[in-house]
Amino acid sequence: MSKEMTGAEMVIEALADQGVKHIFGYPGGAVLPIYDALFQQEKVQHILVRHEQGAVHAAEGYARSTGKVGCVLVTSGPGATNAVTGLTDALMDSIPLVCITGQVPTHLIGNDAFQECDTVGITRPCTKHNYLVKNIADLPRILHEAFYIAANGRPGPVVIDIPKDVQFAKGIYTGPTNVKHKTYTPRLKGDMEKIKSAVELMSKAKRPVFYTGGGVINSGKEATHLLRELVKLTGYPITSTLMGLGTYPAADPQWLGMLGMHGTYEANWAMHDCDLMICIGARFDDRITGRLDAFSPGSRKIHVDIDPSSINKTVKVDVGIVGDCGHVLDDMIRLWRGTSAQPDKKALAEWWKQVDGWRARKSLSFKNSDTVIKPQYAIQRLYELTKGRDTYITTEVGQHQMWAAQHYRFEQPNRWMTSGGLGTMGYGLPAAVGVQMAHPDSLVIDIAGEASVLMTMQEISTAVQYRLPIKIFILNNQYMGMVRQWQELLHGGRYSESYSEALPDFVKLAEAYHAVGIRCTKPGDLDRAIKEMIDVDKPVIFDCVVDQNENCFPMIPSGRAHNEMILGDAGESIEDAITEEGKVMV
Amino acid sequence: MNAPTSSHYPAAGAAQQIEAHTLSVLVDNEPGVLARVIGLFSGRGYNIDSLTVSETEHQKHVSRITIVTRGTPMVIEQIHHQLERLVPVHRVVDLTVGAPSIERELALVKVRGKGDQRVETLRLADAFRARVIDATTESFVFEITGKSDKIEQFIGLMLPLGLIEVSRTGVVAISRGPEPM
Numbered sequence: 033m034s035k036e037m038t039g040a041e042m043v044i045e046a047l048a049d050q051g052v053k054h055i056f057g058y059p060g061g062a063v064l065p066i067y068d069a070l071f072q073q074e075k076v077q078h079i080l081v082r083h084e085q086g087a088v089h090a091a092e093g094y095a096r097s098t099g100k101v102g103c104v105l106v107t108s109g110p111g112a113t114n115a116v117t118g119l120t121d122a123l124m125d126s127i128p129l130v131c132i133t134g135q136v137p138t139h140l141i142g143n144d145a146f147q148e149c150d151t152v153g154i155t156r157p158c159t160k161h162n163y164l165v166k167n168i169a170d171l172p173r174i175l176h177e178a179f180y181i182a183a184n185g186r187p188g189p190v191v192i193d194i195p196k197d198v199q200f201a202k203g204i205y206t207g208p209t210n211v212k213h214k215t216y217t218p219r220l221k222g223d224m225e226k227i228k229s230a231v232e233l234m235s236k237a238k239r240p241v242f243y244t245g246g247g248v249i250n251s252g253k254e255a256t257h258l259l260r261e262l263v264k265l266t267g268y269p270i271t272s273t274l275m276g277l278g279t280y281p282a283a284d285p286q287w288l289g290m291l292g293m294h295g296t297y298e299a300n301w302a303m304h305d306c307d308l309m310i311c312i313g314a315r316f317d318d319r320i321t322g323r324l325d326a327f328s329p330g331s332r333k334i335h336v337d338i339d340p341s342s343i344n345k346t347v348k349v350d351v352g353i354v355g356d357c358g359h360v361l362d363d364m365i366r367l368w369r370g371t372s373a374q375p376d377k378k379a380l381a382e383w384w385k386q387v388d389g390w391r392a393r394k395s396l397s398f399k400n401s402d403t404v405i406k407p408q409y410a411i412q413r414l415y416e417l418t419k420g421r422d423t424y425i426t427t428e429v430g431q432h433q434m435w436a437a438q439h440y441r442f443e444q445p446n447r448w449m450t451s452g453g454l455g456t457m458g459y460g461l462p463a464a465v466g467v468q469m470a471h472p473d474s475l476v477i478d479i480a481g482e483a484s485v486l487m488t489m490q491e492i493s494t495a496v497q498y499r500l501p502i503k504i505f506i507l508n509n510q511y512m513g514m515v516r517q518w519q520e521l522l523h524g525g526r527y528s529e530s531y532s533e534a535l536p537d538f539v540k541l542a543e544a545y546h547a548v549g550i551r552c553t554k555p556g557d558l559d560r561a562i563k564e565m566i567d568v569d570k571p572v573i574f575d576c577v578v579d580q581n582e583n584c585f586p587m588i589p590s591g592r593a594h595n596e597m598i599l600g601d602a603g604e605s606i607e608d609a610i611t612e613e614g615k616v617m618v
Numbered sequence: 619m620n621a622p623t624s625s626h627y628p629a630a631g632a633a634q635q636i637e638a639h640t641l642s643v644l645v646d647n648e649p650g651v652l653a654r655v656i657g658l659f660s661g662r663g664y665n666i667d668s669l670t671v672s673e674t675e676h677q678k679h680v681s682r683i684t685i686v687t688r689g690t691p692m693v694i695e696q697i698h699h700q701l702e703r704l705v706p707v708h709r710v711v712d713l714t715v716g717a718p719s720i721e722r723e724l725a726l727v728k729v730r731g732k733g734d735q736r737v738e739t740l741r742l743a744d745a746f747r748a749r750v751i752d753a754t755t756e757s758f759v760f761e762i763t764g765k766s767d768k769i770e771q772f773i774g775l776m777l778p779l780g781l782i783e784v785s786r787t788g789v790v791a792i793s794r795g796p797e798p799m
Contacts, residue, residue: 152650157661161705164649181705215646216705341699344692 034206039168040065040199043132046175048075049208052103054094054469055079056087060107061147062134065199067105079469079498082490084111086462088118088189089488092127093463096449097424098470099252101182104131109147112193113154117456119189120158124453125275126250128187130178131159137197138166151193160188166195168203176208185218186339187250218338222355222363230310230334230351231367237308238379239331239386240268243291243320246275246452247313247337248357249445255358256445259312262365267380269387271299273314274437275452282441288387289396292320293588294434297395297597298387300586303328304594305386311335313357316347317453318617326593336360395586395599396438405555407432407507407578411439411479414505417562422474424467426450428460428484431513431584436479458487461504465491468500475503475566482508482575483532492545495571503565503572506538509580517583522615542573551575590617634690638667639714640721640791641698642799646706647673647681654704655683664689664697668723668766668788680708686789711799713791721791725769726751727760731780739779746772757782 037045043066047055056079059067070078081087084106091102102122106115112133122129136145152164161181163174171194178190234240242263248255256279263270263286270280271291280287289296291303303309309331314320316335321327324346333349335342336357343352353360398408411432425440426449427433433450442448449467451459460478468476478485485506495502507513515530539549548568552561552575565572585600591614645651652671659666668686673679687697694712701710713719727748729739736758743750743760746768752759762772766789773784793799 153653156650156654157657213705215708339699339703341696341703343699345696348692 034204037205039171039201040069042171042205044069050179055103055105056090057105058084060111062108062196081494084114085117086488086491088115089459089462090466091129092122093449093466094470095127097446097467101128107134109149112151121454121456122189126187128182129189130182131191133193135193135195138195155191159191162191164193165198168201172206220356220359222353222360226353227363235373239306239383240308241302241306242270243311244276245273245314248279251357258361277448278442278445281443290437297393298390300594301390306331309333315342322588323593405578407435410576411435413558415440424476426460426463426478428480429455429457430481432481432507434584457484461488462491464502465494468502477503477505480506482506483512496546501569505574507578508575509578538573538575547571549573553577590614638688639694641685642711643683644708645681647679651706670788670790684790717793719793721789723766723789724763725786727784728782729776729780730757730782735779742775
């Protein structure tokens with residue numbers, strides 16, 4: 033196990049020992065020794081991106097679709113600073129990553145050397161943890177520790193900054209056996225007393241709702257099974273955050289759809305009117321709660337989270353359980369089965385009747401058109417034509433993302449990759465590259481907007497180089513749609529800088545990259561065009577020209593509560609629906 | 619566990635009192651650990667009234683940070699958990715809640731004066747058990763330890779008598795009784 037080698041060789045050795053098959057990166061002066069070591073081995077495959085931000089998003093897509101730790105390799109200075117957006121994105125969405133950055137040699141640190149930056153200083157607030165390795169003797173331990181920290185507890189990105197002289201230095205490599213961190217030991221099992229009182233509350237609830245999130249996915253496949261089992265056992269309705277889509281099958285009648293700012297009428301009303309909220313692996317984000325002081329006023333709240341700082345952060349809960357979702361769900365199911373208390377069948381039937389009433393409102397409906405493609409219709413057709421397949425969906429950020437969340441129906445976890453917390457435009461294309469790398473035979477689609485996708489468009493070149501047949505399905509409305517929507521609703525229709533001027537011809541752009549371009553402008557042509565896209569065994573840019581003025585509804589205007597949503601067909605003056613106070617919020 | 623009684627509205631800012639709390643934080647004494655703690659406070663908009671740090675267990679490279687902060691009980695709870703989330707943090711103890719604790723601060727106070735003023739300065743220093751650790755014919759440097767409000771009071775009294783400058787350590791604190799934190 034112990035062997036003498038250079039720091040650069042240790043990096044590769046540690047990656048291989050950690051089971052890493054792919055690493056996304058971009059070379060530069062300060063990481064040349066590691067690239068040299070990469071060149072002389074075949075255990076780890078390197079994927080050359082076109083921009084370091086793309087490398088991190090690709091690793092995120094890889095991590096989220098596989099449940100493994102994603103890996104990134106970039107150089108010092110600009111390499112590291114370009115990675116910052118991706119790292120922050122991974123931190124906000126709790127995605128496990130290890131990002132190795134090169135650094136100028138130790139004797140030059142602090143001298144404003146060429147391509148020097150204070151990488152650990154810059155990335156401290158946007159990583160779960162970071163290291164500057166000044167001594168070769170520390171390198172093996174740090175490499176293995178980084179994987180442990182990235183993957184355990186609430187997952188997140190870890191940066192290892194390695195000066196060039198440390199990459200050249202020789203030392204003794206030790207394998208990952210018995211790597212345990214001396215202080216970082218997250219709690220997995222929940223407090224049994226608290227789980228007992230949670231189950232007791234659950235058995236007595238008259239209007240309960242499950243509110244679940246990405247934590248269930250992060251906990252692993254087993255947690256998803258257990259959640260489904262518990263939801264079935266109880267017969268309670270379930271909604272989920274954007275991050276948690278797929279944990280509960282969208283086809284199941286107990287599923288209410290996504291909740292929050294663009295959630296369904298039934299999900300938000302159920303949250304508002306429930307008497308018991310069972311929050312599992314979600315964090316009461318402001319997109320979920322809306323106006324805090326009117327958030328679910330009549331309910332008791334149970335919150336299961338592996339991160340103690342998530343509990344009582346914005347919403348005070350009655351039972352806060354610190355632990356891994358999988359473990360806690362397992363205990364809940366055991367207790368539920370063991371308890372003689374049965375849910376109040378009559379009250380539950382009443383509650384379902386109410387929920388079905390809200391559902392009958394059909395809040396996701398929209399007025400379709402024969403002449404122009406409605407973006408919602410495009411997503412619906414995409415779903416219908418891909419649902420039988422082994423499909424993974426990534427998105428950029430904006431209206432198209434919300435429409436995808438509303439109209440694409442997910443049956444399984446790890447199939448939906450989207451930037452939730454940070455809301456990073458440009459996430460979807462590189463994420464799709466990462467997903468396709470992990471699942472070469474699957475259908476990987478980036479549902480995009482024309483503005484978002486241009487932020488990281490260069491990564492199509494990566495897809496072409498590695499023969500990754502990703503499909504970039506652009507809902508092209510020639511606007512930064514969500515910005516335009518807010519300007520319409522909040523700023524008197526003054527569309528300041530939100531028009532996508534001077535757009536490229538996406539078909540020609542695809543061809544310039546040696547990919548395939550398809551354009552569709554008519555609803556009648558859509559099915560044929562989507563089928564064509566699916567059948568092409570190459571990267572495709574699909575320019576779906578859609579209605580420019582469509583808005584994304586339902587919507588909880590900022591500063592409003594769940595029971596004050598606006599529906600698409602309400603005919604209410606939306607400008608009046610948003611208070612001065614609400615306008616200040618994002 | 620307290621039996622949940624009724625629903626909670628999330629506490630609005632005005633409804634909760636701002637309290638001062640003293641937190642003891644045991645950390646690995648590794649590069650950047652203080653920056654992590656301070657960055658957490660500035661990044662999340664928490665207050666630091668006072669912060670002291672020094673290595674306390676040399677063999678284990680463990681440092682002890684004492685932070686005096688203020689906020690609503692909900693914010694204090696957040697600070698506690700956010701600190702615990704930092705990877706090099708071993709333990710966080712809120713000394714303001716639970717068992718009684720002692721807080722002390724040390725200050726060096728430079729005062730300039732001649733004639734009667736010097737006599738008065740010395741008389742007050744004596745009353746506050748401040749020691750003279752440097753003297754010239756026209757100045758003194760006093761060393762004073764105690765609770766922060768005692769030091770505040772002493773500095774206030776020195777002001778009209780020719781206070782020149784003050785250097786303070788910030789608060790250090792420890793729980794009473796035989797048990798460690």
